[in-house]
Structure formats: C-alpha cells, structure tokens
Amino acid sequence: xxxxxxxxxxxxxxxxxxxxxxxxxxxxxxxxxxxxxxxxxxxxxxxxxxxxxxxxxxxxxxxxxxxxxxxxxxxxxxxxxxxxxxxxxxxxxxxxxxxxxxxxxxxxxxxxxxxxxxxxxxxxxxxxxxxxxxxxxxxxxxxxxxxxxxxxxxxxxxxxxxxxxxxxxxxxxxxxxxxxxxxxxxxxxxxxxxxxxxxxxxxxxxxxxxxxxxxxxxxxxxxxxxxxxxxxxxxxxxxxxxxxxxxxxxxxxxxxxxxxxxxxxxxxxxxxxxxxxxxxxxxxxxxxxxxxxxxxxxxxxxxxxxxxxxxxxxxxxxxxxxxxxxxxxxxxxxxxxxxxxxxxxxxxxxxxxxxxxxxxxxxx
Numbered sequence: 001x002x003x004x005x006x007x008x009x010x011x012x013x014x015x016x017x018x019x020x021x022x023x024x025x026x027x028x029x030x031x032x033x034x035x036x037x038x039x040x041x042x043x044x045x046x047x048x049x050x051x052x053x054x055x056x057x058x059x060x061x062x063x064x065x066x067x068x069x070x071x072x073x074x075x076x077x078x079x080x081x082x083x084x085x086x087x088x089x090x091x092x093x094x095x096x097x098x099x100x101x102x103x104x105x106x107x108x109x110x111x112x113x114x115x116x117x118x119x120x121x122x123x124x125x126x127x128x129x130x131x132x133x134x135x136x137x138x139x140x141x142x143x144x145x146x147x148x149x150x151x152x153x154x155x156x157x158x159x160x161x162x163x164x165x166x167x168x169x170x171x172x173x174x175x176x177x178x179x180x181x182x183x184x185x186x187x188x189x190x191x192x193x194x195x196x197x198x199x200x201x202x203x204x205x206x207x208x209x210x211x212x213x214x215x216x217x218x219x220x221x222x223x224x225x226x227x228x229x230x231x232x233x234x235x236x237x238x239x240x241x242x243x244x245x246x247x248x249x250x251x252x253x254x255x256x257x258x259x260x261x262x263x264x265x266x267x268x269x270x271x272x273x274x275x276x277x278x279x280x281x282x283x284x285x286x287x288x289x290x291x292x293x294x295x296x297x298x299x300x301x302x303x304x305x306x307x308x309x310x311x312x313x314x315x316x317x318x319x320x321x322x323x324x325x326x327x328x329x330x331x332x333x334x335x336x337x338x339x340x341x342x343x344x345x346x347x348x349x350x351x352x353x354x355x356x357x358x359x360x361x362x363x364x
Contacts, residue, residue, distance in 0.1 A: 001166070001300065002163070002164060003162075003165045005131075005160070006159070006160045007159055007160075008131075008157070008158055009129040009157045010127075011125075011127050011128075011157055014125075015125050016157075019157065020151075021069055022070050022071070022123075022149070023106070023149075025066070025067055025074065025075060026075070027099040029057050029079070030082055033078055033079050034098060037082065051080075053078075053080075054077070055076075056079075057076055057079055071123055073109060074109055081108070082096060106149065108146055109122060109147050113147050115136075115139045115140050115144070117136065118130065122147070138165070139163065142164060143163065146161075147159055148162075152238065154235055169301055174258065175260065177260065178191055178192060178255065178259045178261070179352060179356070182290070182291075184198065184282065185198065185347075186347065187199075187285060187290070188251065189345075199244075203281075205239070209236055216233060245289070248293055252293040256297045256303055260303060261358065262298065262303060263305075263354050263355050263358025265354055266307045266310045269282065304362065306362055312357055313353075314353040314357070315328055318342055319342070319344075320337065320340050320342040321342070323339040333345070
C-alpha cells in the first residue's frame with residue numbers, strides 16, 4: 001500500500017536558493033519539452049517519448065552551468081511528467097499548458113531522500129519540517145518512493161512523501177450497506193436518512209474575496225502592494241481548501257467506519273459546471289474531492305465502494321415501486337409517486353435508489 005504524507009518544511013536562506021533553482025530548472029525543462037513536442041508533431045507529425053526527452057534534457061544540462069547545480073533526476077523527470085500530462089490528455093483531460101513562474105512551483109525527487117527525526121535530507125542539505133510525532137515515526141521507518149517539493153501561492157514550502165506502508169489497515173467487516181446521494185443544498189444524504197451539511201466555505205468568503213480582488217485590480221503591475229494583495233487572496237483560498245478537506249475527512253471517516261458497502265453516483269462535473277446558474281455552487285461543493293477520499297479510504301480499510309452509472313435515474317425513480325417519472329423539476333424537493341402515492345424527500349428517495357442499484361450490481 002502506498003500513502004502520501006504532506007509536511008510543511010522550513011528551509012534556510014541557502015536551502016531556499018537550492019529549492020528555487022530546482023523549481024526554475026524543472027519549469028524551464030518542462031516548457032522546453034512541451035515546445036519541442038508541439039513543433040515536432042505539428043511540423044513533422046512525429047512523436048517523442050518521455051524517456052527520449054529525459055535523455056535529451058541530460059545532454060542540455062551538461063551545456064548549462066545553472067542546470068548543473070540541480071539534481072539530474074529532477075531535470076530528467078520534467079520529460080516524464082510531460083509524457084504523463086499527454087497521456088491524461090488522451091484520456092479526456094485538458095491539453096498540457098506551459099508552466100508559469102507566477103503559479104505554484106514543484107519538482108520531484110526519488111534518490112538519496114533520508115529522514116532523521118524532523119529533518120529531510122535533499123541534495124546534501126538537511127531541511128527542517130514540522131508534523132506530528134506519528135508522522136515523524138512513520139516517515140523514518142517507511143521506504144520513501146518519491147518526494148514532491150512544492151511552493152504554494154502564499155510562498156510557503158511543502159514536501160509530500162510517497163511512502164510504502166506495510167501496515168494492515170483493514171477494519172472488521174460490517175453488515176451495513178449505505179447509498180449516498182450527493183447534492184448542493186446538502187453535501188450528502190444517505191439512504192438511512194442522515195444528512196451531511198454543505199457548509200459553503202467559498203461562499204462565506206465571497207464578500208471578502210470580492211473586496212480584495214477589486215483592490216488587486218486597481219494596483220500597479222509589479223508593485224509591492226499588488227504582491228501583498230495577491231498573497232492575501234491566496235491565503236483566503238487556502239483557508240477554504242483546508243476547511244473543506246477537514247470537513248470531508250470527518251464525513252468520509254464516519255461512512256467508512258460504519259459501513260461495509262458504500263454506493264455513490266458517478267457525476268460528470270465538467271458538464272454540470274457549464275450551467276451558469278449552478279456553476280459556482282457546484283465548484284464550491286467539490287464532489288470530486290469527496291469521492292476521491294472515499295475511494296482511497298475504501299481501498300485502505302477493506303470496504304466496498306460501488307459507483308452507479310451517470311445516467312441511472314436515481315431522482316426520477318420511485319424507491320418503493322420502481323415507477324419512473326417523465327419529468328421532475330429541480331425546485332420539487334418532495335418526491336411523490338404517481339403510481340403508489342409514496343411521498344418522501346427527493347434526496348432520500350435518490351439515496352435509496354442508489355443503494356438498491358449498487359447492491360444489484362454487486363450481486364450481478
């Protein structure tokens with residue numbers, strides 16, 4: 001089993017210089033590979049692999065003094081990361097973009113990464129980090145497969161470790177099965193009638209963000225005040241993300257602990273965001289983050305996670321008799337069956353249908 005542990009690092013001025021040099025080198029090499037790959041394809045209809053780009057980058061590194069100050073594997077990794085971005089594009093994700101020095105910065109390292117106490121050794125430098133004692137012990141005894149160093153938009157430095165964890169986290173089996181309907185009014189509604197609130201963290205910060213963004217728009221480009229406001233805006237967004245993650249961890253942990261089988265619906269969020277009236281609310285609720293947490297936790301703890309097809313009519317179908325309504329408006333919050341006169345909450349009805357369909361898929 002592989003796990004990711006993220007810690008905040010506190011580099012010295014000399015260590016910041018080394019990290020910044022690696023960020024710049026990785027960004028430069030990634031953009032160079034993207035430009036090369038585009039020209040090669042549009043002009044000659046030829047493709048080049050990540051392995052070949054990595055080899056060419058190592059040759060370029062020998063000719064540039066500033067690139068020689070960076071680890072060779074970090075330079076080579078830019079070609080492999082671009083190759084992964086192209087593979088994601090072929091599967092339906094967005095086309096790879098050039099990396100900007102104004103955005104988040106990151107690079108990956110694999111070799112000679114050692115942990116001793118609260119320090120990580122990288123490129124002959126011992127960088128201090130802060131985390132819990134449990135994380136420290138886990139990092140010290142586990143095999144580190146990869147570390148990603150990152151600088152966020154606020155300017156803080158982070159290290160994310162991919163570790164090989166041999167601990168068996170499987171929980172005792174339960175008899176409980178539950179269906180979960182995801183929504184906007186409420187984040188999640190279970191087939192047992194439990195409702196998890198959508199706290200709308202971004203909406204709560206909307207007034208503050210608007211005020212800061214208006215000030216930011218009026219500042220002079222390249223000025224100190226502009227940079228101060230940019231950091232303030234980045235801090236607001238980071239706070240929203242952390243609040244959301246904490247809330248979702250609590251909900252997913254509860255669902256995983258109490259149920260053996262969890263059934264959720266598959267949502268096409270990109271298409272749903274195209275609706276202007278609900279785009280902000282859908283972006284704020286972050287269903288993707290919620291389902292991702294459920295997926296990896298189900299894998300860790302030995303639970304069954306079943307995904308129901310996107311086009312399954314969970315809202316229009318009656319959970320009692322199976323009758324499907326031809327039309328159901330979003331404003332209708334109470335579901336009333338035309339055949340058996342069953343009347344219940346629209347989201348509860350959908351959660352019951354999702355559970356029934358999930359159990360049918362599991363048996364079949």
